[in-house]
Amino acid sequence: MxxxxxxxxxxxxxxxxxxxxxxxxxxxxxxxxxxxxxxxxxxxxxxxxxxxxxxxxxxxxxxxxxxxxxxxxxxxxxxxxxxxxxxxxxxxxxxxxxxxxxxxxxxxxxxxxxxxxxxxxxxxxxxxxxxxxxxxxxxxxxxxxxxxxxxxxGLILGPHENVARLPWWLTRIARGGRVLAPGDPAQPMQLVDAHDVAIFTLDQAERGVSDRFAVTGPAGNTTYGEWLELCRQVTGSDAEFVWMDAEFLVAQEAGAFVELPLWGGPASPEIDNFWSVPTAKAEAAGLRSRPVAETVRDTWAWLREIPEERRSFGRTTVHGMAPEKEAAILAAWDARPA
The missing domain is CATH 3.40.50.720 (NAD(P)-binding Rossmann-like Domain)
Incomplete structure (x- = not known):
């Protein structure tokens, strides 16, 4: 065709x-x-x-x-x-x-x-x-x-990601040391691999389908804690995650989604809705989603070939937290009252 x-x-x-x-x-x-x-x-x-x-x-x-x-x-x-x-x-x-x-x-x-x-x-x-x-x-x-x-x-990840959500986390975790980990590690997520979106789109287009579909991974296909742990495993890092509650991070003016990629901030219906998009219609039409671990592995395999100083991806919006700010928040966490 x-x-x-x-x-x-x-x-x-x-x-x-x-x-x-x-x-x-x-x-x-x-x-x-x-x-x-x-x-x-x-x-x-x-x-x-x-x-x-x-x-x-x-x-x-x-x-x-x-x-x-x-x-x-x-x-x-x-x-x-x-x-x-x-x-x-x-x-x-x-x-x-x-x-x-x-x-x-x-x-x-x-x-x-x-x-x-x-x-x-x-x-x-x-x-x-x-x-x-x-x-x-x-x-x-x-x-x-x-x-x-x-x-x-929904939220698309995978090799060649130019939004730098997963690439930023992989880069930061690969450096090791104490890593600011935001919110609740048990927070469910709903992620989809770019190649799975491509496969589904081409399948439907080849068949001449005229319709609309929400296309993302299964709800709860990972949690925030599991996702960061996958990043640690594939990079072979010695990173130590320091989990901080949302209220503390808000007080420290830590930004959701952009500054701390894919962390949505304090618990709210909006965050839950973002991670619970119905996909039954697309699944019935043939949508299949690979494990999140595969997406993380493939993204690291692509990313590690790019020198760290060149990982800006040409975006005007820079995802991720500056090292100085992360260090300051870690210090404030250590100094908080018992």
């Missing part, structure tokens, strides 16, 4: 390309060439999806069995891509997010939860990440003449 990947060089898009090539598909990628190296074996078309001329050049004389869009964040921009490619493929698969679900994570997600209110032509200032993703979904469903496949992943 012939596939067009919008994106295709970074993290999930790269996993899509690798899986598609392994299946023997002909793959074209369309991107600006800024996020990473092209995967060998693809036809590369350089261009900016915000340029009407570039989109016209991409579509001119070409057609595909399906399109996979892994890099859409603004409904108006996605809509332009959809219109340019409508009639050039049978299926348009759009990678959205569970954050697009209406009210999430303050409200628990269900298999029937719709998206946040957002117009399909909304611009970059018309909402936050999740709201705009919901608008992107509408731009695809309303603008593409053919099958539309909406994939809503």
């Amino acid at each position: 012939k596939i067009l990947l919008i994106g295709g060089t970074g993290f999930l898009g790269r996993a899509m390309v690798v899986e598609a090539l392994a299946r023997g598909h002909e793959v074209t990628t369309f991107n600006r060439g800024r996020s990473g190296d092209d995967v060998p074996g693809v036809e590369v078309v350089r261009g900016d999806r915000e340029s009407a001329a570039d989109l016209e050049r991409l579509a001119d004389g070409r057609s595909w069995d399906f399109v996979v869009d892994t890099s859409g964040y603004v409904p108006r921009v996605v809509g332009e891509s959809v219109r340019a490619l409508s009639g050039r493929a049978a299926t348009y698969a759009f990678v959205s997010s569970v954050s697009a679900l209406d009210g999430f994570p303050a409200k628990a997600a269900t298999e029937e939860t719709g998206g946040w209110p957002c117009a399909p032509d909304a611009g970059p200032g018309d909402g936050d990440y999740g709201v705009l993703k919901a608008g992107c979904e509408r731009a695809v469903e309303q603008g593409f003449d053919g099958n539309t496949l909406i994939i809503q992943p």
Whole structure:
């Protein structure tokens, strides 16, 4: 089959390309060439999806069995891509997010939860990440003449991760010593490997499925403590975890999710909802999730080939806590009253 990947060089898009090539598909990628190296074996078309001329050049004389869009964040921009490619493929698969679900994570997600209110032509200032993703979904469903496949992943990890959640923890734990460990080690998590998202997406697109799916790992497929212990095991580190309660960390102004990746802060319904997205529909359609231990192992195998000083991944948002701040919080923990 012939596939067009919008994106295709970074993290999930790269996993899509690798899986598609392994299946023997002909793959074209369309991107600006800024996020990473092209995967060998693809036809590369350089261009900016915000340029009407570039989109016209991409579509001119070409057609595909399906399109996979892994890099859409603004409904108006996605809509332009959809219109340019409508009639050039049978299926348009759009990678959205569970954050697009209406009210999430303050409200628990269900298999029937719709998206946040957002117009399909909304611009970059018309909402936050999740709201705009919901608008992107509408731009695809309303603008593409053919099958539309909406994939809503949860928290994705794996090799080539460019958000640096798992890579930061692996890097920090590999250094060893006393490591600030946030919150409750028994906190359940719900993680998914990028390659499993890719496999499921391509399976559905190949079948011509027109539907929407929340795609993440099984609820409780690890805990925060187990996850950090896996990082210690694969790195061979002598790290000593110092578990601190959420209230103490809040008092020390330790930031959730970004400064301490994947720690959600004090216990709340929002945190529980984030780790309990229903996946029965996707599982019935064939979603399979590898063990979290495999994801951690594969990510470390990729990461260890990158010198530590180069592990910034080109992101403007830096995940992880500065060593000086971690040392100060550890000292404050040691000095707290008995």
